[in-house]
Amino acid sequence: MIDFKWRALCAVSALLLISGCGAGTKSSPGAVGEPEFGGSITLMTNKDPRILDPGVMSNQGPQDGALGNALYGQLVASDATTGEITPELAESLTSQDGSTWTLTLRDGLVFSDGSPFGADAVAFGWDRMKDPTLGALDGGHAAGIVSTTVLSPTTLRIDLVAPTMQFGRTVAATALNWIASPAALRAGPRAFDNAPIGAGPFVLQRWVRGGALDLVKNPNYFDAPKPYLDTLRIVPTADQNQRFASLQSGAAQVIFEPTRLNEQRARDAGMTPIVVEHSGGIIYALNNARGPFSDVRARKAVSAAIDLEQFNLIRSGVPDDPDTLFVDSSPFYDPDKKIHVHDPVLAQKLLDELAAEGKPLSFSITAYSTPESQRGSQALQAQLLRFDNIEVTVESMDFAGLAARLNSGDYDMSITGMNGTDPEPMFYQRLFSQSRGNPFKVVDPQLDEALAQGRMSTDVDERRRAYGTVQDRLIELTPFILYTRPGSALLSAPTVGGVSFTGLDSPSVAGLWVVAGD
Numbered sequence: 001m002i003d004f005k006w007r008a009l010c011a012v013s014a015l016l017l018i019s020g021c022g023a024g025t026k027s028s029p030g031a032v033g034e035p036e037f038g039g040s041i042t043l044m045t046n047k048d049p050r051i052l053d054p055g056v057m058s059n060q061g062p063q064d065g066a067l068g069n070a071l072y073g074q075l076v077a078s079d080a081t082t083g084e085i086t087p088e089l090a091e092s093l094t095s096q097d098g099s100t101w102t103l104t105l106r107d108g109l110v111f112s113d114g115s116p117f118g119a120d121a122v123a124f125g126w127d128r129m130k131d132p133t134l135g136a137l138d139g140g141h142a143a144g145i146v147s148t149t150v151l152s153p154t155t156l157r158i159d160l161v162a163p164t165m166q167f168g169r170t171v172a173a174t175a176l177n178w179i180a181s182p183a184a185l186r187a188g189p190r191a192f193d194n195a196p197i198g199a200g201p202f203v204l205q206r207w208v209r210g211g212a213l214d215l216v217k218n219p220n221y222f223d224a225p226k227p228y229l230d231t232l233r234i235v236p237t238a239d240q241n242q243r244f245a246s247l248q249s250g251a252a253q254v255i256f257e258p259t260r261l262n263e264q265r266a267r268d269a270g271m272t273p274i275v276v277e278h279s280g281g282i283i284y285a286l287n288n289a290r291g292p293f294s295d296v297r298a299r300k301a302v303s304a305a306i307d308l309e310q311f312n313l314i315r316s317g318v319p320d321d322p323d324t325l326f327v328d329s330s331p332f333y334d335p336d337k338k339i340h341v342h343d344p345v346l347a348q349k350l351l352d353e354l355a356a357e358g359k360p361l362s363f364s365i366t367a368y369s370t371p372e373s374q375r376g377s378q379a380l381q382a383q384l385l386r387f388d389n390i391e392v393t394v395e396s397m398d399f400a401g402l403a404a405r406l407n408s409g410d411y412d413m414s415i416t417g418m419n420g421t422d423p424e425p426m427f428y429q430r431l432f433s434q435s436r437g438n439p440f441k442v443v444d445p446q447l448d449e450a451l452a453q454g455r456m457s458t459d460v461d462e463r464r465r466a467y468g469t470v471q472d473r474l475i476e477l478t479p480f481i482l483y484t485r486p487g488s489a490l491l492s493a494p495t496v497g498g499v500s501f502t503g504l505d506s507p508s509v510a511g512l513w514v515v516a517g518d
Helices: 002-010 065-072 119-129 167-173 182-186 189-194 240-249 261-268 296-305 308-316 344-356 371-384 399-408 426-431 445-456 460-477
Strands: 040-045 076-078 085-087 090-095 100-105 145-152 155-160 202-207 213-217 231-236 254-257 274-276 279-286 361-368 390-397 413-420 480-484 488-492 500-502 506-508
Touching: 040 065, 040 240, 065 202, 065 213, 065 231, 065 506, 076 167, 085 090, 085 167, 090 167, 100 119, 119 145, 119 155, 119 182, 182 189, 240 254, 240 261, 240 488, 254 261, 261 488, 274 500, 279 296, 296 344, 296 361, 296 371, 308 371, 308 480, 344 361, 361 371, 361 399, 371 390, 390 399, 399 413, 413 426, 426 445, 426 460, 445 460, 488 500
Parallel strands: 040 231, 040 254, 361 390, 361 413
Antiparallel strands: 076 085, 090 100, 100 155, 145 155, 202 213, 213 231, 254 488, 274 488, 279 413, 279 480, 500 506
C-alpha cells in the first residue's frame, strides 16, 4: 500500500520534491543472487566521528554518511546518480506551492529502544538544528525552515523561508534526513554518545574513540527483513593506502573512497567500483568579505595562476582539470562556460597591478591535516610562489576546526565542497547571499535571483536558463576555485552484495549482505 501511494504521488510530480521517482540507488556488481542473512562486514571510511548527535553530523560520505544511515535510517532515500527520491521512514513529502510542505510518516514507527517515532521527533530534531549554539554543519539548511507544526502523530507541516520545489533533495542530502530520539538527546551529549537512539538498521554496541564502531542489528527496524547483516563494523582510517591494503588483505570488505586514486587501483585489480560523479566539486573557497580577496582582481589572479592538471597530479596522482561547473552528463552543462582558465600572463598582470597600488597579495591557505590535503596545499603554494608580488602560507586543521573557521568567515583561502547530481540543495546553500552556509561571503543580486529561479522551477529548460546565469556570474565573480570532482567510490570484496550510495554520496548500509562463510 505504501509503495502504491508513492507511485501515485510520482504521477503528480509538480506537487513533489522530485523530478522523477523510482529506482533507488545504484547497486554493486559484487555478490549476486538473493541476499543472505547473517554475518558481519567491516566498512572502512576516512573520518573518525567527532560526536554521534545526528544534528551535528554531516550527511556526506567523506564525513559521517555510513554511520548516520546505520544509526538513524533515512526519512527519504535518493539515488546518488539520478537524484530520484524513494520513501523510507517517510511515506510522502508533498507541496502545492513550494512554501508549505507536508511530511507524512509511516504508521507504527519506533526507535531502537521501542519508543514511538513520530512527527514530534522530526520537529524536535529540525528545530534544534537551527540553534547556532548546536554547531550543526547543516544548520544553514535547517535555518531555511521557518516553522514546523505537528498535525498528527504521523503528519508534520513545514513552512519554509523561501519557496522551493526541491526541498526533498535538501532532506535527502543533509542531516535533516536523520532523526534521533528526543528523550535520548535531552540526556546530554555524553550519555547520547554512549547510547545513541535512532530508527536505523543498526544499534551501537561499542565505540572506541579514534577506533572502530561496532554495530548490531536493530530488531525494531521498520524495513524487515533488513538489515541482512548481524553486525557491522565501521573503521575510520585516514590513510587511503591503508584502506586499500585492508580491502586487498580481507581486513575490510567495503571501503569508502573520496578520491580517485584507489578507484583506479581497484579497476587495475579487476574490481568494479561503484562511483558517483557530481557537478561542482571540491573547491578552494576565497573569502570575498575581507582582504585580500575582497578585491576581485586578487581572486582572478590566483585562479589564473593555478595549473590544475599539475596540481592534482601531485595531490592525488590523477591529473584532474575541471573547467566547467557542471559535468557533461548534466542538463545544465555548457562547454563554453569555463569557470577556470589557466592564464599565467593574466595572473602576473593582475598581481603587478595590485602591487603598484600598494596591495601586494599575501594570504594563508587553511587545509585539512590529512596527507593528501597537505600535499595539495603545499603544491598549490609552490605554484603560486613562482609569481612575483605574492606571499602564501599554509596552515593545517582537523575537520571540525576547519569547518568552524569557514562558518565564522575567519580564513583567507580554505577547502570546502559544493557538489551534487543536481544543483539543489548545495549550490543555493553555498552561494545565496543570505545563506548561513555561504562560506565565500559572496553577495550578488543577479546570482541570488538565478539561484532562486533554479530551485523553484520544475521545468528543465527554465532551470537550464537559470543555471546558465549562475555560471556567468561565477565566471565574473570568481568566488572560489573548483579543483577536482568528488569521484566518491565504494570498493568491495566479491563476496559482498547490496553495495550502494544514497543522498549525495553516503553509503547505504541496510541492504548490505555477505556470502555465507565469508
